[in-house]
Amino acid sequence: MNRSLIIGAALSAVFVIAALVxxxxxxxxxxxxxxxxxxxxPSAAHWxxxxxxGRDIFSMxxxxxxxxxxxxxxxxxxxxxxxxxxxxxxAARTGTLxxxxxxxxxxxxFAFPSLLIxxxxxxxxxxxxxxxxxxxxxxxxxxxxxxxxxxxxxxxxRDYVLAAxxxxxxxxxxxxxxxxxxxxxxxxxxxTIQFSLGILAEAxxxxxxxxxxxxxxxxxxxxxxxxxxxxxxxxxxIFPGLAILLTVLGLNLLxxxxxxxxxxxxxxxxx
Amino acid sequence: MSLLSVxxxxxxxxxxxxxxxxxxxxxxxxxxxxxxESGSGKSMTAxxxxxxxxxxxxxxxxxxxSGHEMLELEEGALCGLRGNEVGMVFQEPxxxxxxxxxIGRQVAETIRIHENVSRREAIERAREALRRCELPExxxxxxxxxxxxxxGQRQRVVIAMAIALQPxxxxxxxxxxxxxxxxxxxxxxxxxxxxxxxxxxxxxxxHDLAVVADMADEIVIxxxxxxxxxxxSPAIFETMRHPxxxxxxxxxxxxxARSEHVLEAPLLSVRNVxxxxxLPRAGLFGGAKxxxxxxxxxxxIRRGESLGLVGESGCGxxxxxxxxLGLEEVQGGEILLDGEPVFSGKRPNRAVRRxxxxxxxxxxxxxxxxxxxxxxxAEPFHLLDDPPVGGAREMAIISALEKVGxxxxxxxxxxxxxxxGQRQRxxxxxxxxxxxxxxxLDEAVSALDVSIRAQILDLLADLGARFGLTYLFxxxxxxxxxxxxxxxxxxxxxxxxxxxxxxxxxxxxxxxYTRELIAAVPQLPxxxxx
Numbered sequence: 013m014n015r016s017l018i019i020g021a022a023l024s025a026v027f028v029i030a031a032l033v034x035x036x037x038x039x040x041x042x043x044x045x046x047x048x049x050x051x052x053x054p055s056a057a058h059w060x061x062x063x064x065x066g067r068d069i070f071s072m073x074x075x076x077x078x079x080x081x082x083x084x085x086x087x088x089x090x091x092x093x094x095x096x097x098x099x100x101x102x103a104a105r106t107g108t109l110x111x112x113x114x115x116x117x118x119x120x121x122f123a124f125p126s127l128l129i130x131x132x133x134x135x136x137x138x139x140x141x142x143x144x145x146x147x148x149x150x151x152x153x154x155x156x157x158x159x160x161x162x163x164x165x166x167x168x169x170r171d172y173v174l175a176a177x178x179x180x181x182x183x184x185x186x187x188x189x190x191x192x193x194x195x196x197x198x199x200x201x202x203x204t205i206q207f208s209l210g211i212l213a214e215a216x217x218x219x220x221x222x223x224x225x226x227x228x229x230x231x232x233x234x235x236x237x238x239x240x241x242x243x244x245x246x247x248x249x250i251f252p253g254l255a256i257l258l259t260v261l262g263l264n265l266l267x268x269x270x271x272x273x274x275x276x277x278x279x280x281x282x283x
Numbered sequence: 284m285s286l287l288s289v290x291x292x293x294x295x296x297x298x299x300x301x302x303x304x305x306x307x308x309x310x311x312x313x314x315x316x317x318x319x320e321s322g323s324g325k326s327m328t329a330x331x332x333x334x335x336x337x338x339x340x341x342x343x344x345x346x347x348x349s350g351h352e353m354l355e356l357e358e359g360a361l362c363g364l365r366g367n368e369v370g371m372v373f374q375e376p377x378x379x380x381x382x383x384x385x386i387g388r389q390v391a392e393t394i395r396i397h398e399n400v401s402r403r404e405a406i407e408r409a410r411e412a413l414r415r416c417e418l419p420e421x422x423x424x425x426x427x428x429x430x431x432x433x434x435g436q437r438q439r440v441v442i443a444m445a446i447a448l449q450p451x452x453x454x455x456x457x458x459x460x461x462x463x464x465x466x467x468x469x470x471x472x473x474x475x476x477x478x479x480x481x482x483x484x485x486x487x488x489x490h491d492l493a494v495v496a497d498m499a500d501e502i503v504i505x506x507x508x509x510x511x512x513x514x515x516s517p518a519i520f521e522t523m524r525h526p527x528x529x530x531x532x533x534x535x536x537x538x539x540a541r542s543e544h545v546l547e548a549p550l551l552s553v554r555n556v557x558x559x560x561x562l563p564r565a566g567l568f569g570g571a572k573x574x575x576x577x578x579x580x581x582x583x584i585r586r587g588e589s590l591g592l593v594g595e596s597g598c599g600x601x602x603x604x605x606x607x608l609g610l611e612e613v614q615g616g617e618i619l620l621d622g623e624p625v626f627s628g629k630r631p632n633r634a635v636r637r638x639x640x641x642x643x644x645x646x647x648x649x650x651x652x653x654x655x656x657x658x659x660x661a662e663p664f665h666l667l668d669d670p671p672v673g674g675a676r677e678m679a680i681i682s683a684l685e686k687v688g689x690x691x692x693x694x695x696x697x698x699x700x701x702x703x704g705q706r707q708r709x710x711x712x713x714x715x716x717x718x719x720x721x722x723x724l725d726e727a728v729s730a731l732d733v734s735i736r737a738q739i740l741d742l743l744a745d746l747g748a749r750f751g752l753t754y755l756f757x758x759x760x761x762x763x764x765x766x767x768x769x770x771x772x773x774x775x776x777x778x779x780x781x782x783x784x785x786x787x788x789x790x791x792x793x794x795x796y797t798r799e800l801i802a803a804v805p806q807l808p809x810x811x812x813x
Contacts, residue, residue, distance in 0.1 A: 171643040172651045172659075175713065178608050178641050180633055180666040193653045 017269025023262025084210030091152020099160025208263035316495025370445030387425020435466035557615030591771035640714035644726035657694030
């Protein structure tokens with residue numbers, strides 16, 4: 013076991029557990045206002061203090077984790093579900109029109125600045141968590157398609173693929189029986205990294221008001237709302253900021269650790 | 284005093300003993316061949332001499348290279364010796380060269396690392412080194428890149444880099460294993476000439492007894508980290524007495540006992556087959572160009588026969604194999620198996636494909652690492668309309684594994700638990716499971732150690748006799764083809780230049796290319812009279 017895998021897994025687990033616990037329990041209600049207790053510094057009653065409506069920041073970060081994780085999971089899911097088959101198809105039919113169409117389509121999506129397009133989508137279809145998910149998901153498709161195509165191209169030259177063709181298996185069957193299982197390591201690693209990028213993108217969209225809408229708590233909007241009060245109540249920005257930082261750091265460490273751990277060659281070298 | 288003297292060298296890595304009391308010596312101008320199979324410690328010996336041992340390795344004993352005690356020197360001093368006093372040539376020339384630097388620059392760089400000379404002078408010496416390695420500047424300008432050269436030419440660049448500083452000792456680790464037989468002969472001749480001209484000691488490491496038999500003055504035979512026998516060549520072939528040396532000698536020229544059961548009726552007929560590849564388009568306009576890899580090839584394989592197909596890399600034999608297997612459509616001619624085309628109506632013909640299977644060269648790349656052996660072996664069942672299921676499937680897998688000398692328990696293991704020779708057995712089991720008539724062996728024994736190769740050849744001969752199999756034996760290794768085939772074809776540049784009974788082709792080759800190939804094969808000394 014390597015250190016980055018353990019630290020990454022632990023950090024990620026903390027936020028996932030916080031999000032899950034928030035479904036059944038939070039220290040305070042995040043929807044209820046408590047104006048008398050607004051803008052309190054961290055104390056025994058409110059561990060991380062309260063915001064300008066008197067809501068408990070610790071509770072809001074727990075519920076915000078839920079929003080962030082949900083958006084990122086679905087966005088990565090969209091990317092994998094569409095991107096992986098496209099990449100497999102492009103690799104299986106390399107050099108053909110299909111390959112060209114898929115890969116040039118990917119280039120097209122890659123060529124657009126992703127956050128701008130996400131802003132455009134939410135501007136046209138309205139700001140909501142769902143639209144944020146779709147916008148982030150679309151930009152995950154080419155990431156997975158390219159990754160899978162690249163890895164699959166080299167697998168297609170292996171003798172065991174040739175042996176499967178000699179055994180009469182078709183392109184689709186070989187893709188799913190032989191190619192896909194041998195790219196799962198890559199997918200898991202890339203998935204964790206895209207997951208952290210999804211959390212960052214969600215925070216960014218919420219920051220400009222295009223993500224989850226009030227009153228649903230979101231880390232990005234907590235940062236945005238703290239902006240005007242940062243000079244005299246810095247804890248309003250510091251805690252949601254730390255939450256984003258630690259989650260993304262945790263997921264990146266997890267991705268790195270998984271890559272080393274899943275790669276038998278690297279694993280052997282470490283021993 | 285010897286140029287290199289290794290005395291009682293012991294190497295262990297993390298407590299595992301790798302080398303045991305290795306003792307050998309190389310004199311100036313002498314060629315010493317070190318032979319052994321994989322795991323014999325021959326490469327580790329070379330690394331120990333250079334002090335390039337992997338992390339965690341402990342070396343004891345004595346390694347003296349022209350007066351330097353290698354085991355006692357600091358890393359800094361060793362760096363000065365490597366390249367300067369001792370040069371090294373590896374197996375794979377492509378990875379030993381930097382693909383984005385010209386050959387002249389690469390050779391010049393090695394000079395400049397060790398000697399404080401001007402760039403101009405380094406280039407001048409690089410030119411000379413390349414010329415000595417038969418790459419004269421008029422034909423191979425220094426501005427060439429590695430990808431513009433053939434495998435043999437690249438290996439010469441690597442040799443030029445190794446000899447540019449006129450080292451006293453050159454270590455060549457399997458320098459010709461990745462090369463074709465004619466290229467191998469040229470590179471070996473070059474190494475021999477350089478050693479003689481410069482009075483340079485040459486330590487030639489190889490798995491091929493015949494290679495060293497031809498050129499070494501002294502032979503060292505290693506097994507499992509120990510020197511089992513050593514002596515002057517060729518006298519050693521008369522006097523060798525260690526059972527392993529004798530077994531190695533026998534396996535190098537192994538002749539499996541084969542039974543004759545050839546029928547006259549052809550099983551496979553290849554008629555005027557043409558195979559074109561589209562080349563990448565040069566520009567946006569203008570039609571795509573084609574490369575003709577197979578130019579109108581015709582031959583028959585009779586039922587029960589073992590037919591050899593020999594040729595060097597790029598001659599079109601792999602392309603032809605794919606066409607026979609029905610993996611790719613041909614542009615002309617026809618391929619009939621048992622009277623039926625392998626490829627009909629733009630699709631491979633399933634009924635025909637059932638009658639043949641293939642065993643590939645690489646025992647490591649031939650299996651999906653995530654599947655268990657049982658599933659791997661059963662994969663060809665996909666070709667059957669009504670494949671066995673449940674218990675019948677299990678039985679078929681077990682029976683196929685037992686035919687190749689493995690056990691039922693092996694079906695539940697993953698492929699990485701098996702050695703190279705066992706993997707080739709599994710590949711044969713996979714080919715046998717649908718009871719084919721024709722098995723195509725595409726360099727199937729080329730990656731194996733000689734003793735394992737002998738076992739696999741025996742297995743193939745035995746299976747052939749028991750099940751009346753027909754073999755198409757594709758190989759670049761002429762000595763193997765000679766021992767296991769009835770008839771053979773010689774292929775050059777997409778055409779079959781000679782065809783005939785194997786004994787005739789080897790004894791009385793008609794075509795110039797065949798003669799060249801046979802002359803290039805390293806020969807073992809004549810068998811000892813019993």
